[in-house]
Amino acid sequence: xxxxxxxxxxxxVHEGDTVTLNCSYEVTNFRSLLWYKQxxxxxxxxxxxxxSGIEKKSGRLSSILDKKELFSILNITATQTGDSxxxxxxxxxYYVRMNYGGSQGNLIFGxxxxxxxxx
Amino acid sequence: xxxxxxNPRYQVTQFGKPVTLSCSQTLNHNVMYWYQQKSSQxxxxxxxxYDKDFNNEADTPDNFQSxxxxxxxxxxxxxxxxxxxxxMYLCATSSGTSGGYNEQFFGPGTRLTxx
Numbered sequence: 001x002x003x004x005x006x007x008x009x010x011x012x013v014h015e016g017d018t019v020t021l022n023c024s025y026e027v028t029n030f031r032s033l034l035w036y037k038q039x040x041x042x043x044x045x046x047x048x049x050x051x052s053g054i055e056k057k058s059g060r061l062s063s064i065l066d067k068k069e070l071f072s073i074l075n076i077t078a079t080q081t082g083d084s085x086x087x088x089x090x091x092x093x094y095y096v097r098m099n100y101g102g103s104q105g106n107l108i109f110g111x112x113x114x115x116x117x118x119x
Numbered sequence: 120x121x122x123x124x125x126n127p128r129y130q131v132t133q134f135g136k137p138v139t140l141s142c143s144q145t146l147n148h149n150v151m152y153w154y155q156q157k158s159s160q161x162x163x164x165x166x167x168x169y170d171k172d173f174n175n176e177a178d179t180p181d182n183f184q185s186x187x188x189x190x191x192x193x194x195x196x197x198x199x200x201x202x203x204x205x206x207m208y209l210c211a212t213s214s215g216t217s218g219g220y221n222e223q224f225f226g227p228g229t230r231l232t233x234x
Binding site: 034036041042043044045048088106107109110111112 | 161222223228
């Protein structure tokens with residue numbers, strides 16, 4: 001069975017700290033790994049990773065994928081209280097839909113890491 | 120701005136009373152998804168449409184149905200809501216041109232309360 005495991009499940013840090021969130025996966029027909037940030041609303045997209053070893057950066061956030069060891073990390077440097085959220089890791093799995101013969105991806109989510117940044 | 124819109128944002132219904140949640144998108148994406156997210160849990164995929172083709176997840180209860188009358192709109196019908204169906208319902212879209220593994224864009228969600 002496909003699964004995505006995130007760790008830690010929750011984390012409390014102080015402003016200015018650097019945090020690393022982990023995501024490991026066992027998914028057949030892997031296509032990409034995605035990170036989302038969820039505050040008290042719908043998830044917002046952060047990164048999509050498809051290739052190993054290529055870091056993606058957006059401001060203080062960065063992420064990298066290791067397809068050999070089947071994991072990804074999300075780094076947040078100089079954390080701020082506004083970074084407090086649940087960070088979701090999802091893996092897009094590719095499969096063929098028999099009813100129309102085309103391919104389709106599906107997202108398999110981890111349970112998330114709840115990050116709390118204290119002032 | 121192109122976006123995914125869900126209405127209503129909050130829905131209260133009674134046990135057993137049918138309810139319909141709506142989702143519309145201006146992204147012109149051909150794939151639309153419905154997820155159920157309960158408190159402190161990851162979103163769980165219920166079903167998705169690839170254009171007009173409906174794809175149900177194996178463990179989605181029969182109580183949940185969906186309609187997609189056109190590219191822009193998709194509806195989630197809960198025929199007889201139970202207390203266990205109280206959750207946030209998230210609509211998402213993606214472009215399926217690359218095999219469907221592009222990023223999904225989520226709407227703000229509809230929080231359903233069942234009394």
